[in-house]
Amino acid sequence: xxxxAPVPDAEHESVPIGSNDDxxxxxxxxxxxxxxxxxxxxxxxxxxxxASELARNTLVYGGGGVMRVGxxxxxxxxxVTAVFEDSGPGIPDVxxxxxxxxxxxGGLGLxxxxxxxxxxxxxxxTEVGGGTQVAITKWAR
Amino acid sequence: xxxxxxxxxxxxxxxxxxxxxxxxxxxLAARIVDSGASGxxxxxxxxxxxxxxxxxxxATTAAISRMLDAQTVVVGMRPxxxxxxxxLGLSLGGVRTALTLEKGLEILARRDxxxxxxx
Numbered sequence: 217x218x219x220x221a222p223v224p225d226a227e228h229e230s231v232p233i234g235s236n237d238d239x240x241x242x243x244x245x246x247x248x249x250x251x252x253x254x255x256x257x258x259x260x261x262x263x264x265x266x267a268s269e270l271a272r273n274t275l276v277y278g279g280g281g282v283m284r285v286g287x288x289x290x291x292x293x294x295x296v297t298a299v300f301e302d303s304g305p306g307i308p309d310v311x312x313x314x315x316x317x318x319x320x321x322g323g324l325g326l327x328x329x330x331x332x333x334x335x336x337x338x339x340x341x342t343e344v345g346g347g348t349q350v351a352i353t354k355w356a357r
Numbered sequence: 358x359x360x361x362x363x364x365x366x367x368x369x370x371x372x373x374x375x376x377x378x379x380x381x382x383x384x385l386a387a388r389i390v391d392s393g394a395s396g397x398x399x400x401x402x403x404x405x406x407x408x409x410x411x412x413x414x415x416a417t418t419a420a421i422s423r424m425l426d427a428q429t430v431v432v433g434m435r436p437x438x439x440x441x442x443x444x445l446g447l448s449l450g451g452v453r454t455a456l457t458l459e460k461g462l463e464i465l466a467r468r469d470x471x472x473x474x475x476x
Binding site for chain 2: 236260329333
């Protein structure tokens with residue numbers, strides 16, 4: 217899949233997401249970076265929560281995948297970007313998937329739409345049969 | 358899980374993995390019935406994030422407890438967690454909350470007073 221999403225700097229870290237434990241590890245890694253770039257406590261919490269939602273989506277709907285995370289710099293600002301990638305079935309109707317309350321599984325349907333509200337930048341690329349990539353960024357104020 | 362009088366106290370101290378969350382929900386339902394507890398306090402003071410999965414568990418646990426004649430109060434939510442939950446779209450309408458453990462126990466004690474006296 218062609219990745220146009222902001223990819224973290226060379227020092228990014230990759231975490232496989234194949235189990236519930238990996239979701240916890242992904243959260244911890246995102247939290248550590250959020251603290252490192254001095255996001256406010258509320259922004260840290262929002263970013264880690266968004267990452268938790270997306271990591272779970274990668275596991276449950278994407279059949280597992282990988283998270284890449286790192287610090288990014290733009291216009292003198294620093295932020296944290298996390299990219300979640302799977303090679304699962306993809307999302308046939310993106311608008312629908314981004315609607316509050318819509319779910320193809322057993323969830324509440326808040327994961328994707330909620331995660332988008334919690335971050336500053338959100339990009340989603342998906343292809344039916346070709347997987348899904350979601351990138352999120354939160355910038356330090 | 359601790360029992361204080363008629364109240365079960367669950368203090369969540371570890372980073373919650375989804376499977377653990379589900380087990381906790383099942384254990385709690387069983388403990389309510391076994392112990393005849395009339396109240397449940399879930400203390401989330403140590404919890405740094407509540408995502409939609411954990412939020413749903415809190416709502417479901419409150420609903421299950423209600424059916425088993427116990428009232429649930431969630432205590433100790435951090436301000437950042439409250440802000441994030443609302444923005445996420447989960448306002449946990451059916452879940453009673455209190456700022457501290459003491460206040461949570463007060464709420465449950467008041468509820469007990471309003472029960473008819475046992476003969």
